Every structure is written in C-alpha cells, then in structure tokens.
Amino acid sequence: MLGLSKKDAGLLLIVGLLCLFAPFILNPFPEGSAMAQFNGGYPDLMQRLVIFGIFAIGFNILFGLTGYLSFGHAAFLGVGSYAAIWMMKLLTMNIVPAIMISVLVAGLFSLLVGWISLRRSGIYFSILTLAFAQMSYALAYSVLTPITGGETGLQPKYTDPRILDSALPAGQSPRANLFGLDMKATSQLEIGDWVFTFNAGYYIAAIIMLIAFYLSMRIFRSPLGMMLRAVKSNQQRMNYTGLNSKPYTLAAFVISGMYAGLAGGLLVAMDTQVGAERMFWTASGEVVLMTILGGAGTLIGPILGAGFIKYMENIVSKINESVLEQWFAFMPDWMGDFMVSIVYPFVGKGWNLTLGLLFMLVVIFLPGGLVEGGQRIGKLFRRKKSEPETPDGKTTPAE
C-alpha cells in the first residue's frame, strides 16, 4: 500500500489514528477533576506535539541514518519561522506560501551550513553546526534587527502591506488561515464531565506531519536510506566502493534542514509570532534529546520522543505547590508536607530535572530509546503467550 511494506503501512495507519483521535487520547480525565492537570488535549499543546514531531523526524534522517550529530538544527527551524512570518507580512495570511517559503529558505540555508560543516566529521562537525546556529541566533537577536525584530521578534501587523489579501476591517488583527479556514477555529464536544477540543490548526499540522512521516519512511526504505546507513557504518569502505559519501551526507543534511524549516513555518502558522530564542542552542539540543529519547534511527522513535518531551514540558511544568498540596491532602499534614517538599523540585520550573533523569535512565538502560522499551515489553508479552506452546528461539533483528 502506498509503496510501503505491510508493516510500515500499519505503522503509518497507527500514527494516523493517533493523530485523528488525539483530542480524546490526550484528554482522558474529566474536567475539574484532580487529574485534569494531566490533560493535554488543548490546541496549543497538540499543535506543538505534531510540529516538533516533524522537526524530530527530519533530524532523525540526518542523525539516525548517517550518525552525523548536528547541534544547530534550531537555526533552520528559526530561519523557517522568519521566512514564514515575512510571507504573512508581505504577501498573505494564507499559510500555504508561508510554509512553502519556510521549507525553501531553510533548505538553502542548510545547504550552505552543511556544505561547510560537512568538511569535518565527528565532534568537529557538531561544533561547527553549533557555531553556525549560535551565530544565527546572535545575528537575529541584534545585527539583523531590521529583518528579525531583534529582541521583540516579529508578528503580522494591521499595517503590513499583504498585497494578496484584501484590507482588514478596521481594528481587526490579521489571522493565519488556509484559504479562509482560520487556524484558530475550534469546536468543543462535551460528553458528561469530559470536554474535547477540535482545532483546525492542529488537524492541518497533523496531516502535514503524516505526509512528512510518510516521506521519511520512503527515504528510510530507499537506496538513498541504505547509502546513508552505509555512511554511518563504514565511510572507508564506502569510498573504496566507488561512492562519494559527501553528497550523500549533504543530501541528508539538507533534507533534515527542510524538515526543520517546515516545522518552523508551521509554528508561525499556528501562532503568528517569532523571536530569536527559537534558534538558541538549547532548542537545538532539545531535538537531539527527542530523537535519542524516542530511538534514533527508528521510524517512530522521533515522534514518540518529541511527543513525550513536549507533553512533559507543558504538563509537568504547570504543576505548582498548591497542586501538589491538593494531591497529598489525604495524608497526615506532616507526611503531606514531606511529600510536597520531595516532589516539588521535580515539577514546575524543575521539570527539566525530571527530563534529565528520564533521559539518563533511557540512555543507560534503553540505548534504543522508547522504541526499544516498547519492543522489550512486546517481547515479554509474546513470550508469556507462547510459553504453553513450543517456544521457538527465533529472533528477528530489531527494527
């Protein structure tokens, strides 16, 4: 189906269904309950989950396949965002040109950065990409203020030319749309105590993520994907087999840069503003974490990693002291206080601490990331089920 193997088509279908039903899946708790804190089914977060999914899927094409660890991919995301916002200022609030230009500009920029950085490999390559990204950040933050808005960033204004759009009614702020469909258009479904939110922007971003995921699957299964894994495995053998590894790595770099640009453009489409902090090195580090946490080199891993980290960032960081007190209210006072003081450093502003610990645990015990964890659990179940019958020692290589 669609040129995919049965297994891959199944995976695509699962991701598609998860995206479709995300508003339900992420909102398992009734409104107003103590657990409602963990509901993630609101548009802003759902959009971020899929957009950063795209970012990580692209990053995985470079890092997962070729092993080249870029520490500067946020620069491409940021460039994509700036390009998109300029389209919205000059041309139209329709997101189509904005997203197309963001992919294009990020692609060109990554071609330049990749062409230079790929002269080195290993740690030197990583440092070069980091240097580029930090330069981009510094430029956006100060020198290029006329183009980037510097500290304050950019957003579409009432007074922008927008030559393709008709004039806005007085006082109305410009809104991102897809041929008239407002990205913020939202409807709600109430079932008993539960409230589910459906948002146009989310579904558009989700569809784009599915397409991006599909394309990355095709790349993984293609001769190009095989060559990229060959780069990671043994460049010496590659060169002595008549293959020029440089254009292969550059292709992977540019493709992943375009994915980053797409993510940057979508961020603007959903929330029409951009600031230089989007290119800061911590943002580049985050996509590395996502990919490794989910499982570098696997198909679904980056999506899982991105979802996991963005969920944590938004949910765990919202838990404050009063929420904790509410949780532990059933305990005797002294015990409740004790629990609060233990848990408190790991939530709210301290969510990074939780993330860091989880990351360490994964890297040490599950080097293949969450995907490996899932596979181990799957194997455990299969073994249990097949135990009464003849257990066969057949092992298939991990995917």
Next chain:
Amino acid sequence: MGILEVKNVNKRFGGLQALGNVNLSIAENSVHAIIGPNGAGKSTLLNVLVGKLIPDTGSVMFDGQSVLGRKPYEINQMGISRVFQTPEIFGDLSVQENMMIPCFAKRDGSFMMNGYASVESQRDMLDKAEEMLVEMKLADKRHMHAAAMSRGDKRRLEIAMCLAQDPRLLLLDEPTAGMARADTNNTIDLLKQIKEERDITIAIIEHDMHVVFSLAERITVLAQGTPLVEDTPDNIKGHPKVREAYLGESQDAA
C-alpha cells in the same frame, strides 16, 4: 604494456624512504604477487594505487589513464577494487545490503539521489546481489548482521563486494593474514576460481609463501621500498638475492 604501469614512484615519510623508484608493470589478466619483508613498503604502494596516498614523484597509469590526484571513489569507478588487510565491510548492515551497495555503485555511479523508490523495488539489484551471494556461498546468511559473521565469512563477503563491481583490477592486501590453514586454503581456492571464471587482473600482497606460490604467475620482490627482482615463481624460488633478502628466513615455512 600492462594494465597497470607504475613509473619511478617515490614516497617519503619524513626521513623514511618508504618507496624508492618503484617501477612495476602488471599484465592484464595475470595474477601478480608483491612480496617483501615487513616494512618493505607493500601497503604503501597499494595505498598509492587506490588514491589513499599521493606519491612525491612518479606516475601511475591504469589502462592508459593517470590515477594520481584522483579520489579513492573515482579510482574505484575506473575499475580498481581493494580488499583490506582487516575486512572492511558495513558491519551495521545486513549481508544482503552489503552486497547490494557495490551493485548500486556500479549501476548509479558515485552519487545518486534515489530517495523515493524502495530498495525492494530494485529487482535488478536484488537479483545481482543474490547471484553473488549464491556464488560466494553466503546466501544462507543474507539477513544476518554483517558484523556478526566469522572473520573468514567477512573476508569472503568483502571479496564478493569487490567482485560485484566487475573490477578490472582486484587488489588484495594480505587476504589470509591471521587465518587458520583451512581458511587460507579456502581463500586460495576461491581466488583460483575467481580467476578462472572471469577476465580479471589480480595483484596480491602476501606474506604466506604457500599462498603466493599457489596463485601467482609473476612475483615482484620489494625490499626497503625498491623492487629487487621481478620474475616467475620458479625463478624467484631459486634466486640468490631473494633468498638472501627475504626467503632465507621463511624457507621452512614455504
């Protein structure tokens, strides 16, 4: 005029003259062995031939074209394949994928942006790889991780990968180093079979005299970076200079 012509090649490493005025001609469709004591410059010479090292002076012509200044992948595309002293394969890939990569390199050249079609849809490549795997008796291992194979099988796979490109010149650097006797004999048989079945020139560096005298049609003896003599195996065996320089120490082994 041989398929490979090396003229007046010199290579210094600091104060060390690794190659001094090397002249070598390898005839098309022959098996040519290069022997010599440790540090004689054999690997250095090979590295010059495949573009890993650039000599200080001299020329290297392959089939009438200069090799010097070209990148290793370009030289390979000209028709020279190399087997390394320790097998160099794609350890993280399956044996079948290892086999397919040189097939793709042969068909598509040094770079091809083929990112949408699936590998499975490239029937001609799958068939070619399968054919080689069967010929090299590796077919039952096609889904194995290449890194998990035995050393003998890795060597076999590496030779198979080189052959899949139909090279005109196959360079082997001590293909039996560190192998048990049985594996060594298998490798000799394999190379003999390869030679019988196709038009190929083989240049082999080897310490094991058993291997050299079983395969070679001509032998060049290298000592301290300079060719001492070049002759047929029979003449080399009795050559006094060679005995003195090299064979004396390993006569009983041979």
